Amino acid sequence: MINHIDVSSVLRRTVCDLYSNLVTRPTGAAVRTEIENLLSAGRGPSLTVIDFSHVNLLDYSCADEVVAKLLLRFEGGAPAQDAYFLLRGVREDHLDAIEAALERYRLALVMQADDGALLLVGTVNDDQRRAWQALRELGRGAAEELALALGEELADAQALLVALHERRLVMRFDDTYVPLGATP
Amino acid sequence: MTTVINVPPSLDAETIEQVLDQVAPLPRDQKVLIDARHARWASPYALTTLLTLGQTRAERAAFTGPENDDTASYWARTGFYKHAEQIFDLHGYVPRSRNGSESSVLLEITPVAKSEDVHDVVERIQQKAQAILVHELHLEPQATMRFAMTLSEACQNIVEHAQRGGWVAVQTYTWRQRLGRRVVQIAVCDAGIGFRASLESAHGRRISDRWDDGMALEDAVIRGVTRFRDPGRGQGLAGVRRFVGKWDGKLSIRSGTARIAIVPSWDEDVPLAEDLAPFPGAQIQITIPERIPPR
Numbered sequence: 331m332i333n334h335i336d337v338s339s340v341l342r343r344t345v346c347d348l349y350s351n352l353v354t355r356p357t358g359a360a361v362r363t364e365i366e367n368l369l370s371a372g373r374g375p376s377l378t379v380i381d382f383s384h385v386n387l388l389d390y391s392c393a394d395e396v397v398a399k400l401l402l403r404f405e406g407g408a409p410a411q412d413a414y415f416l417l418r419g420v421r422e423d424h425l426d427a428i429e430a431a432l433e434r435y436r437l438a439l440v441m442q443a444d445d446g447a448l449l450l451v452g453t454v455n456d457d458q459r460r461a462w463q464a465l466r467e468l469g470r471g472a473a474e475e476l477a478l479a480l481g482e483e484l485a486d487a488q489a490l491l492v493a494l495h496e497r498r499l500v501m502r503f504d505d506t507y508v509p510l511g512a513t514p
Numbered sequence: 515m516t517t518v519i520n521v522p523p524s525l526d527a528e529t530i531e532q533v534l535d536q537v538a539p540l541p542r543d544q545k546v547l548i549d550a551r552h553a554r555w556a557s558p559y560a561l562t563t564l565l566t567l568g569q570t571r572a573e574r575a576a577f578t579g580p581e582n583d584d585t586a587s588y589w590a591r592t593g594f595y596k597h598a599e600q601i602f603d604l605h606g607y608v609p610r611s612r613n614g615s616e617s618s619v620l621l622e623i624t625p626v627a628k629s630e631d632v633h634d635v636v637e638r639i640q641q642k643a644q645a646i647l648v649h650e651l652h653l654e655p656q657a658t659m660r661f662a663m664t665l666s667e668a669c670q671n672i673v674e675h676a677q678r679g680g681w682v683a684v685q686t687y688t689w690r691q692r693l694g695r696r697v698v699q700i701a702v703c704d705a706g707i708g709f710r711a712s713l714e715s716a717h718g719r720r721i722s723d724r725w726d727d728g729m730a731l732e733d734a735v736i737r738g739v740t741r742f743r744d745p746g747r748g749q750g751l752a753g754v755r756r757f758v759g760k761w762d763g764k765l766s767i768r769s770g771t772a773r774i775a776i777v778p779s780w781d782e783d784v785p786l787a788e789d790l791a792p793f794p795g796a797q798i799q800i801t802i803p804e805r806i807p808p809r
Contacts, residue, residue, distance in 0.1 A: 351636050353666040354629040354673070387636060387659055389666040390753035394746040423659035430753060434746055 331376045333368065337396070338384035340364050351387040358395025365400060375412040375501065377510065379442075383419030393427035394434070401437050405498050414498050416510045417441040417451075425451070438497055440510040448511045450499065461490040462499055462509065470508045516576065521550035525560035527766060527799055531790060533567065538791035542572040551606065553580045558683035559701035559799040561594050562623060565681050568601035569705040570794050577602035583609075592683060593622030620646055620684040620698065621665075627679030632669045635682055636662050646686055651696055652805040657761060661698075661802070664757045667750030668702040668798050675741075676706025676795060689803075693780050696804040705795040709734050709769040716741035727770030728788045735767055735774050754800065763802040769795065778803075 341349055344364045345357050352358065369378060380397075382388065388396075397417075404413045420428065420441055429451060432438060438452030450462055464479040465471055471479070477487035491507050494500045500507045519536045522529045533548070540546060548564065556564075568575050577598055580586045589595060590609040598604060620642045624635055639662055647653045647661060665684065672680040686698045707715075710730035733739040735755070738748035758765045758776055766775040766783065773787045780803065 346630075346633070349633055349637075351633060351662075351666075353636050353663075354632050354670055356629045357633070387640070387662050387666070389636075389663045389670075390749040391667060391670055394749055398746055421659075422656060423663065426660065426756075427663065427753070430749055430756075431746065434749060 331372050331374065333372070333376060333378040334381060335365055335368065335378055336381045336384060337361060338382075341385070350385070351389075352385050352392040352396065353387060353389045355391045355395050358392035359399075361392075362396050362400050365396075366403070369411060369413055375414070377414045377416060377501065379416050379418055381419045382417065382421070382424050385419070385424065388424045388427045390427045390430055393424075394431040397428050397439070398431035398435055398437055401432075401439060401498065402435060405437065405496060407496050409498075414501055414510055415439060419444075438499060440499055442511055448509065454499075457490060458494055458497075458499075461487070462494055465491075465494075465500060465507060466509045466512065469512055470506055472505045472507070476507075516545040516547050519546050519548045521548060521553050521564075523552050523554045525550075525553055525556035525564075527557065527559050527768075530560045530563050533564070534791040534793050537567060538793070542570065545573045545576070546571065547576040547578065547605075548602070549578050551578050551581045554582055554585050556585075556589065557687070557701070557799075558592070558623075558685045558699050559703070559797065561589065561592055562681040562683050562701045562703040563797055565594070565597055565601060565623065566703040566705045566795060566797065567793075568598070569678075575602050577604055578606040579604070579608065581607060591622070592619055592685065593624070597623055597625065597681070617646075618686045620686065621682065623681055623683040625679055626669045626672045626682050626702070626704075629670075629673055632666055632673060635669055636666050639665055639684060647698065650686065650804075651698055651802070652807050653761065653802070654805075657802075660757050660760070664754050664800060665700055667754050668700055668800065670750055671796060671798065672702065672704045672706065675709075675712045676704040678704065678706045678795075680704025680706065680795065689801075693803055695806070697801050699802075700798070700800040702798040703795065704797075708795050709767075712741050713739060714741075716743075726772070726788075728772035728774070728786055731767060731769055731772055731774040732786070735765075735776075758800060758802070761802045761805075763800060766799045768793070768797040 340361050344360045432452030436453040438454045441449045441451050473488040477484045495502045500509050586609045621639050644658045647658050648655050669682050680703055682702045684700050689697045710727050713730050738752050740747040762778050764778050764781050771790050771792050775783045777783045
């Protein structure tokens with residue numbers, strides 16, 4: 331299932347219909363809670379596009395509450411829900427705040443630029459970045475294909491895919507992995 | 515008996531200390547008259563600190579404003595008198611407020627106590643920030659949003675930590691003494707619990723023998739320590755530091771008896787001043803200088 335969440339609409343609906351700025355922790359917490367409520371209604375794997383296009387200002391505290399704490403809830407080997415997130419409409423100043431929040435927890439996410447390019451943002455080591463890039467070029471693939479593309483041992487490729495999946499940077503369908511933003 | 519507190523003619527972060535030095539030895543219920551008749555100039559930091567000083571007095575303080583018409587009128591346009599009349603017994607000449615007519619005032623003195631106030635401040639600042647920061651101070655357009663983010667985080671320091679309301683003001687002025695250039699200054703002042711008490715309230719925190727206001731400021735500003743267990747906390751001040759570093763600005767935070775500063779090359783302040791007159795809460799000053807366009 332693919333959800334599209336316009337963060338600005340969530341802000342207006344949950345906090346104040348006059349606001350266009352995502353500032354302060356209480357505001358961020360309210361917006362995140364609403365996003366979590368929307369997600370909890372669904373079953374099975376979901377990809378949620380979080381759209382910042384209509385957000386005017388995003389401060390550091392709010393980025394921590396909306397983005398970092400949302401990712402923290404769903405990352406790891408046994409998340410509460412099989413949820414993935416793709417950010418869109420992120421401006422350079424939004425990115426400052428988001429990257430600062432991600433680095434604090436050593437988190438990462440996938441962002442789609444205005445031209446459609448997919449970008450890996452946050453704390454990602456070189457091996458994971460190389461694996462993610464290779465999988466993006468493949469479009470989709472299993473450990474065997476990634477191992478071949480990277481010139482790595484099968485076990486190493488498998489470990490990289492598991493790590494990327496636990497970090498919610500790629501989706502998993504049985505033995506096949508798909509980068510966020512690509513068509514499964 | 516009323517003790518007269520003399521306000522120097524030029525009032526900035528340095529000279530306001532003369533005022534605080536005079537007040538510090540007095541009991542909170544001692545009646546004071548803050549005599550600013552001879553004041554000719556005041557930075558936004560000084561004006562908000564004066565209001566904060568008024569908040570700290572158990573016995574309502576008296577206040578006499580500048581006798582100079584231009585100075586008094588300017589103070590009125592910053593919103594000072596509007597709030598001063600709530601805090602002080604005003605004596606002498608009190609000019610009528612004419613809000614919104616001063617182009618150097620990006621944000622008149624505004625009370626901040628809750629999250630909604632921060633939203634209000636951020637909404638209001640954006641109306642003027644672009645025009646002044648980009649066209650008058652020659653900062654790059656990308657600075658405008660970061661400026662508003664910085665302002666937001668500085669104000670949230672009051673909401674999150676002070677446990678009582680404070681004040682914020684944003685103005686531009688020409689800083690002839692040190693810089694000879696225009697600057698924009700954010701001042702955020704409160705008379706709350708201050709950094710040391712805030713950090714002491716952290717559950718399980720160990721207080722070392724050397725623990726004092728200076729160490730509390732170093733922990734909070736340099737090391738990003740907060741009273742919260744949440745590792746995401748402390749990002750606000752870290753963001754403020756990044757903004758100040760990027761735009762060659764100055765950040766100084768006074769709390770209790772100490773003041774810490776991120777000092778740019780154009781300023782001669784010390785990184786940590788200690789043994790200042792005790793004063794409640796936290797007083798933040800962020801100064802961003804005009805950029806000289808390349809020839």
